[in-house]
Amino acid sequence: MSWTRHHVLSLADFSTAEYDIVLQTASSFQEVLSRRTKKVPTLQGQVVANLFFESSTRTRSSFELAAKRLSADTLNFAPGTSSLTKGETILDTAKTYLAMGTDMMVIRHKEAGVPQAIAAEMDRLGVKVGVLNAGDGQHEHPSQALLDLFTICSLLDSENPRLSLLEGKKIAIVGDILHSRVARSNIWSLTASGAEVHLAAPPTLLPKWFADYVKEPNDSSNVDRKLFIHWTLDPALQNADFVMTLRLQRERMTNHLLPSLREYHQQFGVTRDRLQQCRANVKVLHPGPVNRGVEISSDLMDDPQFSLISQQVTSGVAVRMALLYLMGGGKEVGGK
Numbered sequence: 595m596s597w598t599r600h601h602v603l604s605l606a607d608f609s610t611a612e613y614d615i616v617l618q619t620a621s622s623f624q625e626v627l628s629r630r631t632k633k634v635p636t637l638q639g640q641v642v643a644n645l646f647f648e649s650s651t652r653t654r655s656s657f658e659l660a661a662k663r664l665s666a667d668t669l670n671f672a673p674g675t676s677s678l679t680k681g682e683t684i685l686d687t688a689k690t691y692l693a694m695g696t697d698m699m700v701i702r703h704k705e706a707g708v709p710q711a712i713a714a715e716m717d718r719l720g721v722k723v724g725v726l727n728a729g730d731g732q733h734e735h736p737s738q739a740l741l742d743l744f745t746i747c748s749l750l751d752s753e754n755p756r757l758s759l760l761e762g763k764k765i766a767i768v769g770d771i772l773h774s775r776v777a778r779s780n781i782w783s784l785t786a787s788g789a790e791v792h793l794a795a796p797p798t799l800l801p802k803w804f805a806d807y808v809k810e811p812n813d814s815s816n817v818d819r820k821l822f823i824h825w826t827l828d829p830a831l832q833n834a835d836f837v838m839t840l841r842l843q844r845e846r847m848t849n850h851l852l853p854s855l856r857e858y859h860q861q862f863g864v865t866r867d868r869l870q871q872c873r874a875n876v877k878v879l880h881p882g883p884v885n886r887g888v889e890i891s892s893d894l895m896d897d898p899q900f901s902l903i904s905q906q907v908t909s910g911v912a913v914r915m916a917l918l919y920l921m922g923g924g925k926e927v928g929g930k
Contacts, residue, residue, distance in 0.1 A: 597920040601713045601725045604734050605782040610757055613743065613786065617755045619916035620744050620909070627663070627912055637666035637922045640697040645671040645688065645712075646728070647678075647703040652882055652907060653728050653737070657700050660914035666922070669696065688712045689719075698724045698921055706731030724921040732773055738881050739779030741913040743787075745906050746836060749877065761788030766830040766872075768794045768862055769840030769889050772801060772851075776881045777840055781807060785819035793823045794830035795862060798851040827862050834872040838879045839864050839889040855888050865891040869900065877902050 597615055626634055642661040646654050654670075661668045669691060678687060688699060699716075701709040713725035729735040747755035765784055771777045771793050784791045785808055793800055800823055808819040824830045831837065842858065852858050869876055878894060879902050886892040895901055 600722075600921070601709075601727075602736050602917055602921065603710050603713060603725065603727045605736050605739055605779050605786075606734075608782065608786065610786065613740075613757045613783065615920065616740055616913065616916050617744055617747055617757065619920060620740075620912045621748065621753075621755050623663075623915040623919070624748070624909075624912040626915075627908075633663055633665060635665045636919055637661070637664040640666045640922050641669060641695050642666045642698045642700065642918060643669040643671065643691040643694075643696040644700045644728075645691065645702070647671075647673050647684070647701075647708070648729070650702055650728070652910060653702065653735075656907070656910040657728065657737075657914050657918075660911050660918055663911065663915055664918055664922075666697075666918070669694065684708060685712065685715050688715065692716070692719075692721060692723060696723060698726065698918060700726045700728045701730070702728040703730050706733035726917060726921065729775055731775065732778075733775055734779045734782075735775040735881075736779050737910070737914055737917060738776050739783045740917070741906060741909045742776075742780055742838065742879060742881070743783050744913050745879065745902055745909045746877075748909070749902065749905075757787045759787075760784065763787075763789045763835040764792065764833055765789050765836045765838065766792045766794060766834045767838045767840065768827065768830060768864060770799045770842045771795050771804065771840065772799045774840050778807070780838065781821060785821055786817050788817075788820075790820045790822065792830040792834070793821070794827050795825070796852065796858070797825050800825065827868065828871060831864075831868060831871040834876060836877050836879065837864055837869070837872065838881075840881065841883060841885055841889060855885070859888050863887075863889060863891065864894065866894050866897075866900075869894070876900065879903065879906060881906065 644654055644657055658668055701712055709725055709727040709730050716723040727736055747759050750759040767777055781791060805823050808821050878900050880890060884895060
């Protein structure tokens with residue numbers, strides 16, 4: 595299996611082989627991260643620019659650490675102290691980093707489509723600069739969904755994580771799905787595995803059209819995707835193998851879509867008692883940051899018997915190392 599993708603902007607057109615390449619490469623880097631010396635010279639001499647036009651802790655930090663573990667040089671962009679405040683356009687900012695010798699750009703922006711626009715501009719200029727979408731508006735967050743996938747598959751088979759492990763599993767995604775780019779990317783990746791994905795949220799945060807989300811024209815995979823929506827929590831949790839809770843995207847809500855956070859927790863908050871409807875070995879995930887006591891009870895979040903949240907953060911470095919490695923070299927898996 596070889597990697598040919600120059601940019602990672604969306605998971606809508608990812609193939610099974612591409613998912614497995616990322617999972618297997620991340621697994622090998624997970625082993626590297628367990629060593630005393632956690633650095634490899636794979637991307638030595640390359641420059642990775644983290645262009646985060648929107649606030650981030652986990653994603654930005656893990657991309658920076660991933661690049662450094664691969665021996666790449668990093669450039670970190672801070673919009674508040676940049677020339678954007680003087681009227682420079684986003685594309686001109688990207689071109690400035692290109693002129694500095696950047697090989698890969700990791701882009702986060704509050705507006706959907708910005709990473710795609712930068713990637714298109716790099717392609718138009720005929721330069722071999724890879725662009726990785728680190729979250730754009732309400733569109734997608736591919737690396738988060740890939741680390742979620744890696745976390746789950748590694749739990750099922752730590753030696754050989756692969757997409758087929760999720761076939762037939764039931765996975766519930768609960769929360770603010772309407773505003774969530776994490777949910778959109780996870781829907782693509784999880785349904786590609788053959789898992790049943792059940793979405794649960796109030797109707798204001800889960801419009802009826804989400805039932806047809808995976809039937810959009812940009813799905814060229816020909817996969818029989820199983821996606822279901824629920825406006826109450828119990829049907830989604832019934833016999834679930836994994837439960838993924840999502841943060842209420844209050845900074846993206848333009849209308850009052852919920853009566854109160856307290857009422858939301860009463861109806862859709864994931865608690866230890868509610869998990870009794872799931873399978874006995876159910877695990878809970880959350881992309882963070884977490885509103886404790888809203889999407890998930892605080893005691894459940896910290897319980898290692900159920901929670902995979904800390905593993906998700908750890909997985910993030912290995913998965914982002916894998917993406918940067920594949921985009922920066924495109925070598926065959928196992929060629930490190």
